[in-house]
Amino acid sequence: MSSERLSGLNALVTAAGNGIGKAVALRFAREGAKVVAVDIDGGALDGLGQPGIAPLVLDATDPEAVDAAVRAHGPFDVLVNGVGYVHHGTVLDCGPDEWRRSFALNVDTMYNTLRAVLPGMIERGGGSVINIASAASSLKGFPNRAAYGATKAAVIGLTKAVAVDHISQGVRCNAICPGTVESPSLAARMKELGRQMGGEDEARKAFVARQPMGRLGTPEEIAAMAVYLASPEASFTTGQALIIDGGILA
Numbered sequence: 001m002s003s004e005r006l007s008g009l010n011a012l013v014t015a016a017g018n019g020i021g022k023a024v025a026l027r028f029a030r031e032g033a034k035v036v037a038v039d040i041d042g043g044a045l046d047g048l049g050q051p052g053i054a055p056l057v058l059d060a061t062d063p064e065a066v067d068a069a070v071r072a073h074g075p076f077d078v079l080v081n082g083v084g085y086v087h088h089g090t091v092l093d094c095g096p097d098e099w100r101r102s103f104a105l106n107v108d109t110m111y112n113t114l115r116a117v118l119p120g121m122i123e124r125g126g127g128s129v130i131n132i133a134s135a136a137s138s139l140k141g142f143p144n145r146a147a148y149g150a151t152k153a154a155v156i157g158l159t160k161a162v163a164v165d166h167i168s169q170g171v172r173c174n175a176i177c178p179g180t181v182e183s184p185s186l187a188a189r190m191k192e193l194g195r196q197m198g199g200e201d202e203a204r205k206a207f208v209a210r211q212p213m214g215r216l217g218t219p220e221e222i223a224a225m226a227v228y229l230a231s232p233e234a235s236f237t238t239g240q241a242l243i244i245d246g247g248i249l250a
């Protein structure tokens, strides 16, 4: 489905090589946006070679590289922060390195892109920032998501802070909080968990059991919300953590 809802907008999407970020990049381009699609994995970007999408290999944890990319390809009207990493375990299972890694990938990447992209948005009179958080965050505790939940709660806090600080400059900032969504990293987590549970099917059943709708979400369902938040249709919406979770938090 396409209706050119993002016509004329310049968008930066991180983690665009797989899962939610990829679906966002493809849908944004179909809606008329020009998309710079960033991923650390160049091979993952191969599937994005189509009109409207400029693939860019970039490590979003590297502030200088992010600055240089934004100087070269910006300014941007829309920023979608998609990088995220799931540590599986309780706080006792999470050593300092994994704790730091969780924050470096899930929060510092957003700090880096915000500091690079916001000045251009402010100069142009506004923009829309969309941070991918999670239902596992300040919204709800999930077993074995201590580090992940802490980072995604930080994402919601950062989202609200940016929203209030830059509201008078025309910048909107919202978070999307998905439930469990089909993606390559979820497949890897199912494989890993399957080893402890006696099979991948059992692991899949456990993930589906968390979803009151009885199924996992699709990246395209999340991308639809991102299109809305990026577009002028959402011009009165800022500082919100929008939940799209198959009924977990219903």
Ligand SMILES: NC(=O)c1ccc[n+]([C@@H]2O[C@H](COP(=O)([O-])OP(=O)(O)OC[C@H]3O[C@@H](n4cnc5c(N)ncnc54)[C@H](O)[C@@H]3O)[C@@H](O)[C@H]2O)c1
Binding pocket: 014, 015, 016, 017, 018, 019, 020, 021, 038, 039, 040, 041, 044, 058, 059, 060, 061, 081, 082, 083, 084, 085, 086, 105, 109, 132, 133, 134, 135, 177, 178, 179, 180, 181, 182, 183, 184, 185, 186, 219
């Ligand atoms: N899949 C889910 O069930 C789910 C649920 C809630 C929230 N989320 C969040 O959605 C976002 C996307 O997750 P997903 O599961 O759809 O995708 P994914 O985890 O399968 O893919 C993430 C992509 O990010 C890229 N990446 C990793 N480190 C990077 C870096 N430093 N710089 C640039 N790119 C980097 C990877 O190469 C990969 O292509 C994450 O923030 C995740 O926490 C996912």
